[in-house]
Amino acid sequence: xxxxxxxxxxxxxxxxxxxxxxxxxxxxxxxxxxxxxxxxxxxxxxxxxxxxxxxxxxxxxxxxxxxxxxxxxxxxxxxxxxxxxxxxxxxxxxxxxxxxxxxxxxxxxxxxxxxxxxxxxxxxxxxxxxxxxxxxxxxxxxxxxxxxxxxxxxxxxxxxxxxxxxxxxxxxxxxxxxxxxxxxxxxxxxxxxxxxxxxxxxxxxxxxxxxxxxxxxxxxxxxxxxxxxxxxxxxxxxxxxxxxxxxxxxxxxxxxxxxxxxxxxxxxxxxxxxxxxxxxxxxxxxxxxxxxxxxxxxxxxxxxxxxxxxxxxxxxxxxxxxxxxxxxxxxxxxxxxxxxxxxxxxxxxxxxxxxxxxxxxxxxxxxxxxxxxxxxxxxxxxxxxxxxxxxxxxxxxxxxxxxxxxxxxxxxxxxxxxxxxxxxxxxxxxxxxxxxxxxxxxxxxxxxxxxxxxxxxxxxxxxxxxxxxxxx
DNA sequence: GGCTTAATAT
DNA sequence: CATATTAAGC
Numbered sequence: 001x002x003x004x005x006x007x008x009x010x011x012x013x014x015x016x017x018x019x020x021x022x023x024x025x026x027x028x029x030x031x032x033x034x035x036x037x038x039x040x041x042x043x044x045x046x047x048x049x050x051x052x053x054x055x056x057x058x059x060x061x062x063x064x065x066x067x068x069x070x071x072x073x074x075x076x077x078x079x080x081x082x083x084x085x086x087x088x089x090x091x092x093x094x095x096x097x098x099x100x101x102x103x104x105x106x107x108x109x110x111x112x113x114x115x116x117x118x119x120x121x122x123x124x125x126x127x128x129x130x131x132x133x134x135x136x137x138x139x140x141x142x143x144x145x146x147x148x149x150x151x152x153x154x155x156x157x158x159x160x161x162x163x164x165x166x167x168x169x170x171x172x173x174x175x176x177x178x179x180x181x182x183x184x185x186x187x188x189x190x191x192x193x194x195x196x197x198x199x200x201x202x203x204x205x206x207x208x209x210x211x212x213x214x215x216x217x218x219x220x221x222x223x224x225x226x227x228x229x230x231x232x233x234x235x236x237x238x239x240x241x242x243x244x245x246x247x248x249x250x251x252x253x254x255x256x257x258x259x260x261x262x263x264x265x266x267x268x269x270x271x272x273x274x275x276x277x278x279x280x281x282x283x284x285x286x287x288x289x290x291x292x293x294x295x296x297x298x299x300x301x302x303x304x305x306x307x308x309x310x311x312x313x314x315x316x317x318x319x320x321x322x323x324x325x326x327x328x329x330x331x332x333x334x335x336x337x338x339x340x341x342x343x344x345x346x347x348x349x350x351x352x353x354x355x356x357x358x359x360x361x362x363x364x365x366x367x368x369x370x371x372x373x374x375x376x377x378x379x380x381x382x383x384x385x386x387x388x389x390x391x392x393x394x395x396x397x398x399x400x401x402x403x404x405x406x407x408x409x410x411x412x413x414x415x416x417x418x419x420x421x422x423x424x425x426x427x428x429x430x431x432x433x434x435x436x437x438x439x440x441x442x443x444x445x446x447x448x449x450x451x452x453x454x455x456x457x458x459x460x461x462x463x464x465x466x467x468x469x470x471x472x
Numbered sequence: 473g474g475c476t477t478a479a480t481a482t
Numbered sequence: 483c484a485t486a487t488t489a490a491g492c
Binding site for chain 1: 474477478482
Binding site for chain 1: 484485486487
């Protein structure tokens with residue numbers, strides 16, 4: 001299994017693609033009951049597996065809850081409370097799946113808006129069966145954007161506007177990753193991944209490893225590929241390294257030009273080391289070397305003062321075989337979210353369902369120091385320093401919240417999961433966050449239970465076999 | 473193709 | 483902000 005490495009995901013996909021378009025799980029969102037049911041029937045007719053909801057909020061909740069997995073979302077544009085664009089936006093932000101917009105309006109502007117916001121397709125009502133037959137292509141395209149293909153070019157439709165295939169690859173990058181070990185825990189049935197690929201967080205450990213590698217190779221000869229090999233961290237890509245290397249070199253440049261300055265401090269503190277432990281020496285020739293290679297001791301020492309941040313390493317060793325396997329993996333899935341989520345939902349009530357790919361125990365409290373991103377730890381350090389300088393970290397709580405929340409999509413998730421009430425728990429400060437509008441939107445999202453929805457709507461199973469009269 | 477760098481996006 | 487992605491020149 002482990003040997004399959006990066007290919008495994010592909011293989012899984014292949015395996016699941018036998019009768020591929022069939023049974024595609026499609027979430028249909030439309031406030032118009034008639035449209036909804038018609039669409040549902042049509043989709044059924046195409047052998048898809050539609051799920052219908054009548055409003056965007058509900059749709060979001062379902063998507064976020066992860067109880068169902070979906071391959072595709074079709075949403076109407078015009079809807080009360082939250083319209084299709086908002087929904088689209090939110091989905092783009094949080095998830096990784098194609099969205100088809102639906103509207104009576106074929107106004108170019110509207111269509112453009114949809115496309116610009118990352119819609120995979122824009123269909124104009126009334127929709128016909130033949131238009132739906134091929135929507136699976138979007139799923140396919142989404143799954144491997146690189147495979148540019150002529151899938152379904154027949155059925156040229158008059159009213160349909162499609163973004164170029166390239167569109168998506170630009171929007172969403174190419175490498176579906178995710179298919180690694182941490183995924184094996186849950187449904188292997190789920191081919192499509194609903195969650196985006198988290199970015200790599202350069203933790204102290206990771207950075208140290210990076211430094212070690214560079215040190216070993218020699219700064220001058222350190223190129224991404226070599227560093228990557230030496231670091232031997234499976235989820236890192238050459239690009240990751242390149243990016244980090246770029247940043248690192250930039251930093252070195254700064255340091256060299258401005259020695260008295262605080263660039264050095266900055267860098268170090270961003271990895272939570274105060275240089276007093278001489279982690280790095282700047283040798284005369286501008287070469288860096290790590291004097292301590294014991295990475296684990298580092299976090300312990302440096303977090304020492306920060307009680308709850310420190311102990312993580314030990315816990316970890318339960319899983320850790322002495323390799324570094326864990327150190328990036330955890331943040332990779334976790335990002336900043338859990339700490340936020342925890343704040344919102346109360347400690348006993350982590351947003352488990354959201355991270356349905358991840359075993360809880362890894363996600364939250366077990367590895368605090370890994371969960372906290374640099375900025376968090378940075379902040380902690382900052383706070384501590386303030387304190388030691390005699391200042392009192394006044395509104396510590398809200399500062400934290402702002403920092404962590406502002407940095408990510410956590411708020412979205414948390415709010416959705418805790419019933420959308422996040423705002424009342426977390427006082428947001430205006431203007432602090434670039435995602436403020438988004439948050440506002442999400443504040444509106446009320447708590448529904450999925451069950452409510454279904455019982456509410458009482459959507460009979462339409463026999464998709466009946467001819468549907470949809471056009472006037 | 474890979475590497476670096478800069479610019480730009482998220 | 484930190485990281486990712488892209489483009490361009492080598």
